[in-house]
Amino acid sequence: MQGSGATLTWYHDFISPFAYLHWPKVRALMQTHAVEVVPILFAAVLEANGHKGPAEIPAKRTFTYRHVLWQARRRGTPLRFPPAHPFNPLAALRLAVAAGNTPEATTAIYDWIWAQGRDAGSVEALAPLLRELGVAADALGSDEGKSTLRANTEAAIAAGVFGVPTLAVGSDLFWGDDAHAFAVSVLEEPSLLAEAEMQRVASLPVGVRRA
Template structure:
Protein backbone atom coordinates (compact mmCIF):
# COMPACT_ATOMS: atom_id res chain seq x y z
CA UNK A 1 0.00 0.00 0.00
CA UNK A 2 1.30 3.46 -0.92
CA UNK A 3 2.03 5.84 1.94
CA UNK A 4 -0.51 8.66 2.27
CA UNK A 5 0.49 11.89 0.54
CA UNK A 6 2.04 14.48 2.82
CA UNK A 7 -0.58 17.14 3.61
CA UNK A 8 -0.01 20.65 2.30
CA UNK A 9 -1.39 24.04 3.28
CA UNK A 10 -2.05 26.60 0.58
CA UNK A 11 -2.11 30.28 1.54
CA UNK A 12 -3.63 32.55 -1.11
CA UNK A 13 -5.27 35.88 -1.83
CA UNK A 14 -7.57 36.59 -4.77
CA UNK A 15 -5.62 39.76 -5.51
CA UNK A 16 -2.72 37.69 -6.87
CA UNK A 17 -2.73 36.53 -10.50
CA UNK A 18 -0.04 34.01 -9.58
CA UNK A 19 -2.34 32.53 -6.94
CA UNK A 20 -4.93 32.06 -9.69
CA UNK A 21 -2.35 30.39 -11.92
CA UNK A 22 -1.25 28.05 -9.16
CA UNK A 23 -4.87 27.26 -8.32
CA UNK A 24 -5.37 26.01 -11.85
CA UNK A 25 -2.49 23.57 -11.24
CA UNK A 26 -3.49 22.67 -7.70
CA UNK A 27 -7.22 22.09 -8.17
CA UNK A 28 -6.85 18.89 -10.25
CA UNK A 29 -4.71 17.36 -7.50
CA UNK A 30 -7.16 17.81 -4.63
CA UNK A 31 -8.84 14.43 -5.02
CA UNK A 32 -5.54 12.61 -4.60
CA UNK A 33 -3.58 14.92 -2.31
CA UNK A 34 -4.70 16.56 0.96
CA UNK A 35 -4.43 20.35 0.71
CA UNK A 36 -5.81 22.76 3.30
CA UNK A 37 -7.01 25.94 1.57
CA UNK A 38 -6.35 29.12 3.57
CA UNK A 39 -7.44 32.53 2.23
CA UNK A 40 -5.40 35.36 3.76
CA UNK A 41 -5.07 39.12 3.35
CA UNK A 42 -1.81 39.67 1.48
CA UNK A 43 -1.69 43.37 2.45
CA UNK A 44 -1.53 42.42 6.14
CA UNK A 45 1.36 40.07 5.42
CA UNK A 46 3.22 42.87 3.63
CA UNK A 47 2.63 45.19 6.59
CA UNK A 48 3.91 42.55 9.01
CA UNK A 49 7.07 42.03 6.95
CA UNK A 50 7.68 45.70 6.17
CA UNK A 51 7.50 45.02 2.44
CA UNK A 52 5.95 46.61 -0.61
CA UNK A 53 3.81 44.54 -2.95
CA UNK A 54 4.93 44.09 -6.57
CA UNK A 55 2.17 46.40 -7.79
CA UNK A 56 3.42 49.19 -5.51
CA UNK A 57 6.71 49.51 -7.43
CA UNK A 58 5.97 51.09 -10.84
CA UNK A 59 8.32 49.20 -13.17
CA UNK A 60 7.93 45.99 -11.19
CA UNK A 61 4.16 46.37 -11.53
CA UNK A 62 4.36 46.40 -15.32
CA UNK A 63 6.76 43.45 -15.35
CA UNK A 64 4.63 41.44 -12.92
CA UNK A 65 1.48 41.85 -14.98
CA UNK A 66 3.21 40.87 -18.20
CA UNK A 67 4.94 37.94 -16.53
CA UNK A 68 1.62 36.64 -15.20
CA UNK A 69 0.04 36.91 -18.64
CA UNK A 70 3.01 35.17 -20.26
CA UNK A 71 2.84 32.33 -17.74
CA UNK A 72 -0.89 31.96 -18.37
CA UNK A 73 -0.46 31.84 -22.14
CA UNK A 74 2.38 29.35 -21.89
CA UNK A 75 0.22 27.11 -19.67
CA UNK A 76 -2.88 27.52 -21.84
CA UNK A 77 -4.80 29.09 -18.96
CA UNK A 78 -7.31 31.88 -19.65
CA UNK A 79 -6.30 35.07 -17.85
CA UNK A 80 -7.80 38.51 -18.10
CA UNK A 81 -6.92 41.17 -15.55
CA UNK A 82 -9.84 42.75 -13.66
CA UNK A 83 -10.79 46.38 -14.42
CA UNK A 84 -8.28 47.76 -11.89
CA UNK A 85 -5.35 46.28 -10.02
CA UNK A 86 -4.38 46.14 -7.25
CA UNK A 87 -7.90 46.07 -5.84
CA UNK A 88 -9.28 45.54 -2.35
CA UNK A 89 -9.79 41.74 -2.09
CA UNK A 90 -11.60 41.72 1.27
CA UNK A 91 -15.02 41.05 -0.25
CA UNK A 92 -13.73 38.08 -2.23
CA UNK A 93 -11.78 36.70 0.72
CA UNK A 94 -14.77 37.01 3.04
CA UNK A 95 -17.04 35.44 0.43
CA UNK A 96 -14.68 32.48 0.28
CA UNK A 97 -14.71 32.13 4.07
CA UNK A 98 -18.48 32.49 4.21
CA UNK A 99 -18.77 29.71 1.62
CA UNK A 100 -16.69 27.40 3.80
CA UNK A 101 -13.48 27.82 1.77
CA UNK A 102 -14.61 24.96 -0.42
CA UNK A 103 -12.79 24.15 -3.63
CA UNK A 104 -15.93 25.20 -5.52
CA UNK A 105 -15.89 28.61 -3.84
CA UNK A 106 -12.20 29.15 -4.52
CA UNK A 107 -12.67 28.12 -8.14
CA UNK A 108 -15.71 30.32 -8.69
CA UNK A 109 -14.08 33.43 -7.22
CA UNK A 110 -10.80 32.99 -9.05
CA UNK A 111 -12.70 32.31 -12.28
CA UNK A 112 -14.83 35.43 -11.92
CA UNK A 113 -11.90 37.74 -11.21
CA UNK A 114 -9.09 36.26 -13.31
CA UNK A 115 -10.60 34.12 -16.06
CA UNK A 116 -13.46 36.53 -16.80
CA UNK A 117 -11.65 39.71 -15.77
CA UNK A 118 -14.47 40.93 -13.52
CA UNK A 119 -14.29 43.23 -10.50
CA UNK A 120 -14.02 41.47 -7.16
CA UNK A 121 -13.77 44.40 -4.79
CA UNK A 122 -17.30 44.52 -3.34
CA UNK A 123 -20.32 42.40 -2.54
CA UNK A 124 -22.14 44.18 -5.37
CA UNK A 125 -19.44 43.28 -7.89
CA UNK A 126 -19.45 39.68 -6.70
CA UNK A 127 -23.25 39.33 -6.60
CA UNK A 128 -23.45 36.67 -9.37
CA UNK A 129 -20.77 34.56 -7.67
CA UNK A 130 -22.43 34.92 -4.27
CA UNK A 131 -25.71 33.74 -5.80
CA UNK A 132 -23.94 30.79 -7.42
CA UNK A 133 -22.40 29.82 -4.07
CA UNK A 134 -25.57 30.42 -2.07
CA UNK A 135 -23.89 33.06 0.09
CA UNK A 136 -25.89 36.02 1.38
CA UNK A 137 -24.11 39.33 0.94
CA UNK A 138 -24.67 40.10 4.63
CA UNK A 139 -22.46 37.13 5.51
CA UNK A 140 -19.42 39.02 4.22
CA UNK A 141 -19.72 41.50 7.06
CA UNK A 142 -20.59 39.00 9.76
CA UNK A 143 -18.27 39.07 12.79
CA UNK A 144 -17.52 35.36 12.44
CA UNK A 145 -16.46 35.76 8.82
CA UNK A 146 -14.19 38.68 9.61
CA UNK A 147 -12.68 36.88 12.60
CA UNK A 148 -11.98 33.75 10.59
CA UNK A 149 -10.13 35.70 7.90
CA UNK A 150 -8.09 37.55 10.53
CA UNK A 151 -7.24 34.25 12.21
CA UNK A 152 -6.12 32.78 8.88
CA UNK A 153 -3.90 35.77 8.21
CA UNK A 154 -2.44 35.82 11.72
CA UNK A 155 -1.66 32.11 11.45
CA UNK A 156 0.05 32.65 8.09
CA UNK A 157 2.20 35.43 9.52
CA UNK A 158 3.08 33.28 12.53
CA UNK A 159 4.09 30.48 10.15
CA UNK A 160 6.52 32.83 8.39
CA UNK A 161 4.53 33.35 5.20
CA UNK A 162 5.88 36.37 3.31
CA UNK A 163 3.98 36.24 0.02
CA UNK A 164 1.16 34.64 -1.91
CA UNK A 165 0.63 32.06 -3.13
CA UNK A 166 2.53 29.89 -0.67
CA UNK A 167 2.42 26.13 -0.27
CA UNK A 168 3.49 25.01 3.19
CA UNK A 169 4.82 21.54 3.88
CA UNK A 170 5.14 21.40 7.64
CA UNK A 171 7.40 24.35 8.46
CA UNK A 172 8.81 24.56 4.93
CA UNK A 173 7.41 27.33 2.71
CA UNK A 174 7.31 27.31 -1.09
CA UNK A 175 6.43 30.74 -2.44
CA UNK A 176 5.00 31.43 -5.85
CA UNK A 177 3.48 29.62 -8.78
CA UNK A 178 6.96 28.88 -10.08
CA UNK A 179 7.75 26.93 -6.86
CA UNK A 180 4.81 24.57 -7.42
CA UNK A 181 6.86 21.65 -8.74
CA UNK A 182 9.50 22.16 -6.04
CA UNK A 183 6.84 21.92 -3.33
CA UNK A 184 5.32 18.74 -4.73
CA UNK A 185 8.75 17.18 -5.16
CA UNK A 186 9.57 17.91 -1.51
CA UNK A 187 6.21 16.53 -0.43
CA UNK A 188 6.82 13.31 -2.33
CA UNK A 189 10.45 12.95 -1.25
CA UNK A 190 11.15 14.10 2.34
CA UNK A 191 14.87 13.48 1.77
CA UNK A 192 15.02 16.26 -0.82
CA UNK A 193 15.37 19.08 1.70
CA UNK A 194 17.69 16.98 3.86
CA UNK A 195 20.25 16.82 1.05
CA UNK A 196 23.58 18.13 2.44
CA UNK A 197 23.70 21.18 0.17
CA UNK A 198 20.02 22.00 0.80
CA UNK A 199 20.68 21.73 4.53
CA UNK A 200 23.79 23.92 4.25
CA UNK A 201 21.78 26.66 2.57
CA UNK A 202 19.44 26.82 5.56
CA UNK A 203 22.46 27.67 7.74
CA UNK A 204 24.30 29.92 5.28
CA UNK A 205 25.77 32.95 7.13
CA UNK A 206 24.75 36.48 6.14
CA UNK A 207 27.80 38.14 4.67
CA UNK A 208 26.54 41.73 4.80
CA UNK A 209 23.32 43.44 5.78
CA UNK A 210 22.02 46.48 3.93
CA UNK A 211 21.74 49.57 6.11
CA UNK A 212 18.38 51.33 6.16
Protein backbone atom coordinates in the same frame (compact mmCIF):
# COMPACT_ATOMS: atom_id res chain seq x y z
CA MET B 1 10.91 18.42 6.95
CA GLN B 2 8.19 15.94 6.20
CA GLY B 3 7.25 13.71 3.33
CA SER B 4 4.14 11.97 2.05
CA GLY B 5 2.53 12.11 5.48
CA ALA B 6 3.08 15.86 5.76
CA THR B 7 0.26 18.31 6.31
CA LEU B 8 -0.32 20.34 3.16
CA THR B 9 -1.58 23.91 3.41
CA TRP B 10 -2.17 26.36 0.57
CA TYR B 11 -2.19 30.03 1.54
CA HIS B 12 -3.67 32.36 -1.07
CA ASP B 13 -5.30 35.70 -1.77
CA PHE B 14 -7.57 36.37 -4.76
CA ILE B 15 -5.60 39.54 -5.46
CA SER B 16 -2.79 37.42 -6.93
CA PRO B 17 -2.90 36.34 -10.59
CA PHE B 18 -0.13 33.88 -9.79
CA ALA B 19 -2.42 32.24 -7.22
CA TYR B 20 -5.01 31.94 -10.00
CA LEU B 21 -2.44 30.11 -12.15
CA HIS B 22 -1.37 27.94 -9.22
CA TRP B 23 -4.87 26.94 -8.10
CA PRO B 24 -5.47 24.25 -10.81
CA LYS B 25 -2.23 22.53 -9.75
CA VAL B 26 -3.29 22.62 -6.12
CA ARG B 27 -6.73 21.30 -7.00
CA ALA B 28 -5.12 18.45 -8.94
CA LEU B 29 -2.92 17.70 -5.92
CA MET B 30 -6.08 17.47 -3.83
CA GLN B 31 -7.05 14.38 -5.81
CA THR B 32 -4.29 12.43 -4.05
CA HIS B 33 -3.51 14.46 -0.92
CA ALA B 34 -5.47 16.36 1.70
CA VAL B 35 -4.74 20.07 1.22
CA GLU B 36 -6.06 22.73 3.57
CA VAL B 37 -6.94 25.81 1.53
CA VAL B 38 -6.45 28.99 3.57
CA PRO B 39 -7.53 32.40 2.25
CA ILE B 40 -5.44 35.19 3.78
CA LEU B 41 -5.01 38.94 3.41
CA PHE B 42 -1.78 39.44 1.45
CA ALA B 43 -1.52 43.11 2.48
CA ALA B 44 -1.25 42.10 6.14
CA VAL B 45 1.52 39.64 5.28
CA LEU B 46 3.42 42.39 3.46
CA GLU B 47 2.98 44.70 6.43
CA ALA B 48 4.21 42.07 8.88
CA ASN B 49 7.35 41.51 6.81
CA GLY B 50 8.00 45.15 5.96
CA HIS B 51 7.66 44.44 2.23
CA LYS B 52 6.19 46.30 -0.70
CA GLY B 53 3.92 44.35 -3.01
CA PRO B 54 5.03 43.89 -6.63
CA ALA B 55 2.28 46.27 -7.78
CA GLU B 56 3.65 49.01 -5.50
CA ILE B 57 6.89 49.35 -7.49
CA PRO B 58 6.03 50.90 -10.89
CA ALA B 59 8.54 49.08 -13.11
CA LYS B 60 7.97 45.79 -11.28
CA ARG B 61 4.21 46.25 -11.65
CA THR B 62 4.44 46.49 -15.44
CA PHE B 63 6.82 43.53 -15.67
CA THR B 64 4.71 41.38 -13.33
CA TYR B 65 1.48 41.98 -15.23
CA ARG B 66 3.10 41.22 -18.58
CA HIS B 67 4.90 38.18 -17.20
CA VAL B 68 1.78 36.57 -15.78
CA LEU B 69 -0.11 37.22 -19.03
CA TRP B 70 2.70 35.54 -20.96
CA GLN B 71 2.69 32.56 -18.61
CA ALA B 72 -1.07 32.16 -18.94
CA ARG B 73 -0.92 32.31 -22.74
CA ARG B 74 1.84 29.68 -22.82
CA ARG B 75 -0.42 27.35 -20.84
CA GLY B 76 -3.56 28.12 -22.78
CA THR B 77 -5.16 29.48 -19.60
CA PRO B 78 -7.59 32.38 -20.01
CA LEU B 79 -6.42 35.42 -18.06
CA ARG B 80 -7.93 38.88 -18.18
CA PHE B 81 -7.05 41.47 -15.54
CA PRO B 82 -9.92 43.02 -13.58
CA PRO B 83 -10.78 46.72 -14.15
CA ALA B 84 -8.25 47.87 -11.54
CA HIS B 85 -5.34 46.23 -9.77
CA PRO B 86 -4.45 46.09 -6.95
CA PHE B 87 -8.03 46.02 -5.71
CA ASN B 88 -9.41 45.50 -2.23
CA PRO B 89 -9.76 41.68 -1.94
CA LEU B 90 -11.61 41.62 1.38
CA ALA B 91 -15.05 41.02 -0.14
CA ALA B 92 -13.75 38.13 -2.25
CA LEU B 93 -11.90 36.60 0.70
CA ARG B 94 -14.92 36.89 2.96
CA LEU B 95 -17.07 35.38 0.22
CA ALA B 96 -14.80 32.33 0.12
CA VAL B 97 -15.15 31.94 3.88
CA ALA B 98 -18.94 32.45 3.78
CA ALA B 99 -19.25 29.89 0.97
CA GLY B 100 -17.57 27.27 3.15
CA ASN B 101 -14.15 27.65 1.54
CA THR B 102 -14.99 24.83 -0.88
CA PRO B 103 -12.89 24.12 -3.97
CA GLU B 104 -15.91 24.97 -6.09
CA ALA B 105 -16.31 28.39 -4.47
CA THR B 106 -12.59 29.09 -4.73
CA THR B 107 -12.64 28.23 -8.43
CA ALA B 108 -15.72 30.37 -9.05
CA ILE B 109 -14.14 33.41 -7.39
CA TYR B 110 -10.83 33.04 -9.22
CA ASP B 111 -12.66 32.63 -12.53
CA TRP B 112 -14.79 35.71 -11.86
CA ILE B 113 -11.73 37.87 -11.26
CA TRP B 114 -9.04 36.39 -13.50
CA ALA B 115 -10.74 34.43 -16.27
CA GLN B 116 -13.59 36.92 -16.80
CA GLY B 117 -11.75 40.06 -15.65
CA ARG B 118 -14.64 41.18 -13.42
CA ASP B 119 -14.61 43.68 -10.57
CA ALA B 120 -14.25 42.09 -7.12
CA GLY B 121 -13.51 45.17 -5.06
CA SER B 122 -16.84 45.35 -3.24
CA VAL B 123 -19.82 43.31 -2.14
CA GLU B 124 -21.93 45.13 -4.73
CA ALA B 125 -19.56 44.18 -7.55
CA LEU B 126 -19.68 40.54 -6.46
CA ALA B 127 -23.48 40.44 -6.17
CA PRO B 128 -24.05 38.12 -9.19
CA LEU B 129 -21.44 35.71 -7.86
CA LEU B 130 -22.99 35.76 -4.40
CA ARG B 131 -26.29 34.71 -5.94
CA GLU B 132 -24.55 31.96 -7.92
CA LEU B 133 -22.91 30.63 -4.76
CA GLY B 134 -26.04 31.03 -2.65
CA VAL B 135 -24.43 33.44 -0.18
CA ALA B 136 -26.33 36.37 1.35
CA ALA B 137 -24.60 39.74 1.12
CA ASP B 138 -24.77 40.33 4.86
CA ALA B 139 -22.75 37.13 5.44
CA LEU B 140 -19.69 38.95 4.12
CA GLY B 141 -19.89 41.42 6.99
CA SER B 142 -20.39 38.85 9.73
CA ASP B 143 -18.13 38.90 12.76
CA GLU B 144 -17.48 35.19 12.31
CA GLY B 145 -16.27 35.66 8.73
CA LYS B 146 -14.04 38.56 9.69
CA SER B 147 -12.52 36.69 12.64
CA THR B 148 -11.89 33.59 10.50
CA LEU B 149 -10.01 35.61 7.89
CA ARG B 150 -8.05 37.43 10.60
CA ALA B 151 -7.13 34.13 12.27
CA ASN B 152 -6.10 32.63 8.93
CA THR B 153 -3.82 35.58 8.23
CA GLU B 154 -2.29 35.55 11.70
CA ALA B 155 -1.62 31.82 11.41
CA ALA B 156 0.05 32.34 8.03
CA ILE B 157 2.31 35.05 9.42
CA ALA B 158 3.18 32.85 12.40
CA ALA B 159 4.08 30.04 9.98
CA GLY B 160 6.53 32.36 8.21
CA VAL B 161 4.48 32.96 5.07
CA PHE B 162 5.85 35.99 3.21
CA GLY B 163 3.97 35.85 -0.09
CA VAL B 164 1.09 34.32 -2.01
CA PRO B 165 0.51 31.75 -3.20
CA THR B 166 2.43 29.57 -0.75
CA LEU B 167 2.14 25.81 -0.50
CA ALA B 168 3.36 24.49 2.85
CA VAL B 169 4.57 20.91 3.03
CA GLY B 170 4.64 20.44 6.76
CA SER B 171 6.62 23.45 8.00
CA ASP B 172 8.48 23.97 4.72
CA LEU B 173 7.19 26.84 2.59
CA PHE B 174 7.14 26.88 -1.21
CA TRP B 175 6.32 30.33 -2.53
CA GLY B 176 4.82 30.88 -5.93
CA ASP B 177 3.27 28.95 -8.76
CA ASP B 178 6.74 28.27 -10.15
CA ALA B 179 7.77 26.46 -6.93
CA HIS B 180 5.03 23.84 -7.25
CA ALA B 181 7.27 21.18 -8.81
CA PHE B 182 9.83 21.76 -6.03
CA ALA B 183 7.12 21.26 -3.40
CA VAL B 184 5.91 18.05 -5.04
CA SER B 185 9.50 16.76 -5.19
CA VAL B 186 9.89 17.32 -1.46
CA LEU B 187 6.53 15.69 -0.85
CA GLU B 188 7.62 12.61 -2.80
CA GLU B 189 11.21 12.56 -1.55
CA PRO B 190 11.29 13.69 2.10
CA SER B 191 15.09 13.48 2.28
CA LEU B 192 15.58 16.16 -0.38
CA LEU B 193 15.78 19.09 2.03
CA ALA B 194 18.03 17.06 4.34
CA GLU B 195 20.81 16.97 1.76
CA ALA B 196 24.02 18.65 2.88
CA GLU B 197 23.91 21.65 0.56
CA MET B 198 20.20 22.24 1.21
CA GLN B 199 21.02 22.31 4.92
CA ARG B 200 24.07 24.53 4.47
CA VAL B 201 22.25 27.25 2.55
CA ALA B 202 19.46 27.27 5.13
CA SER B 203 21.95 28.46 7.76
CA LEU B 204 24.33 30.44 5.53
CA PRO B 205 25.76 33.48 7.36
CA VAL B 206 24.64 36.93 6.21
CA GLY B 207 27.66 38.72 4.74
CA VAL B 208 26.31 42.26 4.70
CA ARG B 209 23.12 44.08 5.64
CA ARG B 210 21.67 47.29 4.29
CA ALA B 211 21.82 50.16 6.77
